[in-house]
Amino acid sequence: xxxxxxxxxxxxxxxxxxxxxxxxxxxxxxxxxxxxxxxxxxxxxxxxxxxxxxxxxxxxxxxxxxxxxxxxxxxxxxxxxxxxxxxxxxxxxxxxxxxxxxxxxxxxxxxxxxxxxxxxxxxxxxxxxxxxxxxxxxxxxxxxxxxxxxxxxxxxxxxxxxxxxxxxxxxxxxxxxxxxxxxxxxxxxxxxxxxxxxxxxxxxxxxxxxxxxxxxxxxxxxxxxxxxxxxx
Amino acid sequence: xxxxxxxxxxxxxxxxxxxxxxxxxxxxxxxxxxxxxxxxxxxxxxxxxxxxxxxxxxxxxxxxxxxxxxxxxxxxxxxxxxxxxxxxxxxxxxxxxxxxxxxxxxxxxxxxxxxxxxxxxxxxxxxxxxxxxxxxxxxxxxxxxxxxxxxxxxxxxxxxxxxxxxxxxxxxxxxxxxxxxxxxxxxxxxxxxxxxxxxxxxxxxxxxxxxxxxxxxxxxxxxxxxxxxxxx
DNA sequence: CGCCAACTTGATGGAAGTCAAATCCAGTGG
DNA sequence: CCACTGGATTTGACTTCCATCAAGTTGGCG
Numbered sequence: 001x002x003x004x005x006x007x008x009x010x011x012x013x014x015x016x017x018x019x020x021x022x023x024x025x026x027x028x029x030x031x032x033x034x035x036x037x038x039x040x041x042x043x044x045x046x047x048x049x050x051x052x053x054x055x056x057x058x059x060x061x062x063x064x065x066x067x068x069x070x071x072x073x074x075x076x077x078x079x080x081x082x083x084x085x086x087x088x089x090x091x092x093x094x095x096x097x098x099x100x101x102x103x104x105x106x107x108x109x110x111x112x113x114x115x116x117x118x119x120x121x122x123x124x125x126x127x128x129x130x131x132x133x134x135x136x137x138x139x140x141x142x143x144x145x146x147x148x149x150x151x152x153x154x155x156x157x158x159x160x161x162x163x164x165x166x167x168x169x170x171x172x173x174x175x176x177x178x179x180x181x182x183x184x185x186x187x188x189x190x191x192x193x194x195x196x197x198x199x200x201x202x203x204x205x206x207x208x209x210x211x212x213x214x215x216x217x218x219x220x221x222x223x224x225x226x227x228x229x230x231x232x
Numbered sequence: 233x234x235x236x237x238x239x240x241x242x243x244x245x246x247x248x249x250x251x252x253x254x255x256x257x258x259x260x261x262x263x264x265x266x267x268x269x270x271x272x273x274x275x276x277x278x279x280x281x282x283x284x285x286x287x288x289x290x291x292x293x294x295x296x297x298x299x300x301x302x303x304x305x306x307x308x309x310x311x312x313x314x315x316x317x318x319x320x321x322x323x324x325x326x327x328x329x330x331x332x333x334x335x336x337x338x339x340x341x342x343x344x345x346x347x348x349x350x351x352x353x354x355x356x357x358x359x360x361x362x363x364x365x366x367x368x369x370x371x372x373x374x375x376x377x378x379x380x381x382x383x384x385x386x387x388x389x390x391x392x393x394x395x396x397x398x399x400x401x402x403x404x405x406x407x408x409x410x411x412x413x414x415x416x417x418x419x420x421x422x423x424x425x426x427x428x429x430x431x432x433x434x435x436x437x438x439x440x441x442x443x444x445x446x447x448x449x450x451x452x453x454x455x456x457x458x459x460x461x462x463x464x
Numbered sequence: 465c466g467c468c469a470a471c472t473t474g475a476t477g478g479a480a481g482t483c484a485a486a487t488c489c490a491g492t493g494g
Numbered sequence: 495c496c497a498c499t500g501g502a503t504t505t506g507a508c509t510t511c512c513a514t515c516a517a518g519t520t521g522g523c524g
């Protein structure tokens with residue numbers, strides 16, 4: 001069903017000390033980190049790491065999309081973040097990952113053994129600044145997410161989500177949903193049915209259209225923004 | 233009504249270059265950061281800084297409790313974090329604060345001019361590690377908070393909140409609420425009425441008692457943990 | 465071309481919100 | 495010392511939004 005990612009650098013079995021491999025950052029400035037690390041591929045729906053796994057590596061997403069989530073003992077799931085190419089993840093300080101990372105699409109990541117990251121961040125100011133900037137961006141995103149989950153209505157959450165995807169891609173007219181409706185629901189703290197109903201509502205209001213399940217066209221960006229902040 | 237904090241080092245008007253003042257960390261190891269910075273006091277309910285204010289300083293809370301919150305244009309409020317003594321805050325990278333910080337009690341903080349923090353974190357590995365550790369702790373706390381807001385019921389949230397306060401103080405029997413019911417509600421993404429009702433429910437279940445508005449006694453810690461994870 | 469998972473829509477219920485009315489204190493002043 | 499006052503909290507009645515349960519419907523892929 002899943003066509004497994006061909007990879008002769010198995011993600012979990014390589015020795016850090018022989019993992020220094022050239023990496024190609026697509027369209028980005030090659031930083032010191034880009035010169036170490038191993039590129040690993042994952043197939044759609046593959047797990048990159050699980051909550052509680054020993055955190056051996058930090059990662060940068062090169063291609064594709066990833067979800068970071070936590071699952072409660074009874075199965076309730078909350079997605080903390082959707083990652084786009086360029087994003088770094090698994091920067092926690094603890095020895096175990098606090099979230100599960102799964103590939104939403106075909107994915108390639110670059111893995112940095114943690115001891116190397118630590119060392120580089122001590123030795124190279126640019127690396128340090130990049131890590132700090134990543135942590136700060138994540139924290140800031142988490143704070144926005146908190147407001148959304150704590151204080152916005154279902155309609156506001158979905159509108160905000162569409163806007164967030166649009167802004168991330170720097171466009172005002174068209175967004176892609178690399179994730180399923182269930183993923184959106186678990187990110188927004190809603191059910192899949194509510195997400196569907198709100199999308200239909202937005203279509204009825206002629207604010208968006210959905211040519212297919214994985215795309216939305218924004219017909220009225222300003223109206224969408226108004227809905228997102230509660231000008232209903 | 234508020235007796236203003238006496239302070240001849242006004243929080244917003246001093247020149248960074250003459251602000252190097254000895255600070256006393258109560259009961260903590262004095263780090264390099266402790267040797268710079270200015271101590272400033274705030275009265276209950278005073279604002280330490282507001283969302284969108286220029287971020288001139290980073291802070292460490294020395295005494296008292298602080299809430300960090302964001303308010304939507306229509307007044308809905310979400311509290312992102314309650315701070316206890318020792319916590320650092322305002323470590324964002326941006327030029328403007330992304331949250332408002334207000335004193336829940338009489339508070340004293342130590343302010344570090346940001347340019348000094350930057351410089352110290354470049355020059356001194358311990359400072360750098362401390363800042364990174366703070367950012368990581370905050371991020372990790374925010375992730376827990378996301379799960380709470382996105383996927384837990386009102387009862388689970390309140391139970392988790394009480395446990396969180398207990399664990400932070402390292403006790404199993406008694407917690408203090410330095411914040412109002414409204415603050416608790418705004419932290420948990422609930423209304424004040426719901427918070428009250430859940431607290432009475434927990435009292436009815438003989439899991440806690442509330443000798444006064446600012447304290448709870450935990451009569452059955454294990455039951456509280458079970459409720460928090462949804463073993464209802 | 466048909467299957468099956470993903471999605472959408474509909475009907476109904478329940479958890480939490482809203483509105484309203486006590487009640488409880490903490491701080492004030494007589 | 496105690497009554498008074500106003501804000502904070504608690505409780506109650508009712509409403510609403512979103513979840514749940516239950517069918518359909520779609521469309522990607524063999």
